[in-house]
Amino acid sequence: MKLTGKPQKRGMTLSEVVIALGVVAFVVPLILAATGSANSSRLSAEADTRSSWLAREVQREIISAWSVPAPASSFGAALAFPAFAPATAPEILAYDSEGNFLVKGSAADLTGPSKIPNASYIVAVHGEAHRPPNLAAGPDTLSLLTIRVLHPAKAPAAKRSDLRYQIISPRQGIL
Numbered sequence: 001m002k003l004t005g006k007p008q009k010r011g012m013t014l015s016e017v018v019i020a021l022g023v024v025a026f027v028v029p030l031i032l033a034a035t036g037s038a039n040s041s042r043l044s045a046e047a048d049t050r051s052s053w054l055a056r057e058v059q060r061e062i063i064s065a066w067s068v069p070a071p072a073s074s075f076g077a078a079l080a081f082p083a084f085a086p087a088t089a090p091e092i093l094a095y096d097s098e099g100n101f102l103v104k105g106s107a108a109d110l111t112g113p114s115k116i117p118n119a120s121y122i123v124a125v126h127g128e129a130h131r132p133p134n135l136a137a138g139p140d141t142l143s144l145l146t147i148r149v150l151h152p153a154k155a156p157a158a159k160r161s162d163l164r165y166q167i168i169s170p171r172q173g174i175l
Contacts, residue, residue, distance in 0.1 A: 051149035055165040082129040082143035090126040094119040119153035
């Protein structure tokens with residue numbers, strides 16, 4: 001029996017292979033870059049969320065430290081109300097990636113990469129007396145807390161995200 005017609009092609013030509021490799025070489029790096037960017041955005045959003053939670057936790061601990069008698073806190077001794085730790089020498093605290101308090105830090109942890117093992121967040125906090133503008137005289141009843149959350153702790157200061165929170169707080173408040 002004799003077959004008629006054109007013989008069927010088997011395989012691919014060299015030009016088809018070169019075109020396919022060119023497409024793969026162009027598309028794969030784009031996919032990897034998009035995946036890396038999405039992961040970076042997720043980690044950044046997670047750090048921002050944890051930072052706001054840490055700021056609230058530090059505020060809760062400060063208000064607790066102002067209560068009488070003062071319970072144990074990450075600040076150690078009782079804090080003066082309404083002003084403590086000037087802006088030039090804030091209280092520095094280190095937290096791990098889960099938001100657990102590790103140890104008190106030093107100015108070196110604030111200005112450069114932290115040497116504290118497992119530190120992911122550095123928190124700097126100071127308080128100053130705050131009097132609402134409509135009260136010209138009278139006792140200081142509020143404190144203006146300034147809380148900075150820096151992440152990642154192991155990065156140089158220029159490469160950290162620096163989230164700042166200012167909170168006006170009473171001596172004993174409801175959170």
